[in-house]
Amino acid sequence: MNARGRFLILFPLALFVLIPFVWMLQTAIKQDADLYNFEGVPFMFQMAPTLKNVTYLLFETQFLRWFGNSLMVGIIVACITVVLSTLGGYSLSRYNFPLSNAMGIGMFISYLVPQALIFIPLARVMTALHLQDSLLALILIYPTLTVPFCTWFMMGYFRSIPRQLDEAARMDGADTIQILRRVIVPLAMPGILTVFLYAFVMTWQEYLYAVTLISTPSSKTLPVAATTELVRGDVFFWGSLMSATLIGSLPTILVFSFFSKHFISGITHGAVK
Template identity: 45%
Template sequence: MNNAIAIGRVRRTRRRRALRALFTIYLPVLPYVLFALFPLYFMLVTSLKSNAELYDVHSVPFWIAEGITASHYTLLSAETPFWDWFANSLIVSVTATAISVVLSVLAAYPLARLRFPGADSFGVAVFITYLVPPSLLFLPLSSVVNWLGLSDSLWSLVVTYPTFLVPFCTWLLMGYFRTVPKEIEECAMLDGCSRFQSMLRILLPAAVPGLICAALFAFTLSWNEFLYALVFVSPAELKTMTVGVFSELIRGDIYYWGSLMAGACIGSIPIVIAYVLFLDYYVSGLTSGAIK
């Protein structure tokens, strides 16, 4: 009898906790989740609709009423060099991200660990550089790109993207490096390591979340960048995905909405995969750097 009463109490307690969680956590968060996911849902629905339904003013835009079609994805693959654009975006984003993270580590380490006159001011100046709008920088950068002979090549993007990736990544890594106790590096140097070796073998393995956070940030900005890719690269086969989809699927006042949304859905896949795989590291690296 006592056991039955105890079991009943446990069940009632669990139900109360479940109801409390439902009304205090899940239901309040639900509107924000729906708001965040709605653009992805709308892109997917639009990309799977037929043209007849897309341009029917009486159809409801939020669901598919006349059947699913893959014709917009077929148009992307068969009638445009979409996968060349996809590969170009991937090459540029990965290369620019790798270069930017390496440069940011080399810049953030002395600013976070060494003490020299003007270190704090220099760190703030690095971050302020990130706040300069790219629309003000592409004119002088175009002169640099022409001088280097990199016009109309993917290298022009690889060279220019770090101008806005390195400052913020440096600021982010500075905050994260300061969360790692410097005593472990001092112990390594007492055991014979140089400062560079202590950074490479001690600090960087401990700062993996911060590095992944910086890499995700840099990759996202590189993948979505539009202005530099539009200005510095003219050949159709060398365009990145953001510029290629825009230039080929918007012709005057004609918008190929189905194919545009199909390109947006495919283009969002690498970003989604990256954040799903490294979300915990991203949150850890971002919050640790911000708190410090």
């Protein structure tokens, strides 16, 4: 396919993907009177753009605190997921013990269980542990959403790495931890980065548990705070709400921009093998 054909195919897709971001950016810098002017064209400015919505968000709300909460929880949960899924996936792929295959299938099936069926029991457990209204509750709960699938994914990824490498390293005197750290992990780095990105994005955008467990404004994560603290009854602060949404989407965009090759490599490698 020539360049013109690729352009004709990709341009509508790119336009479809970019329109929401353009709309958010435009809404973020529009004046309130311009937002409610129904006589003008929606994508055009009838009044001069303004940064007061962004200024209000950054300096008159706890946006930076909400952003920091989401970032901290996302990074911690992603690191926990990487460690547990790497160890679990390697064990299930290399050691044949009773019910090892059943455990791998069970982990994947547990990932398919709807969140709506388990968030009430988990919320009661967090209340019994006196972790209600605490970010620690989210840090403990979110791995239950990410680890099963990531362990199943890493199990398939490790199976694509020849066992002969383990045996050669063991003959050289390496133990299991050394084999995993010096041989397997470097080879599986695209898969590990894929797991990290998946866990981070899943945690960053999660809403159900965050809105159920967290009620103190300063402890809220960004998705919850944006929809609860920037809305007063039936009054929506659209400019600041779109500013929060646009800025809140930047971490995932930047992460995928820097690690997209590793992410695609991890997905395709695991799927093909």
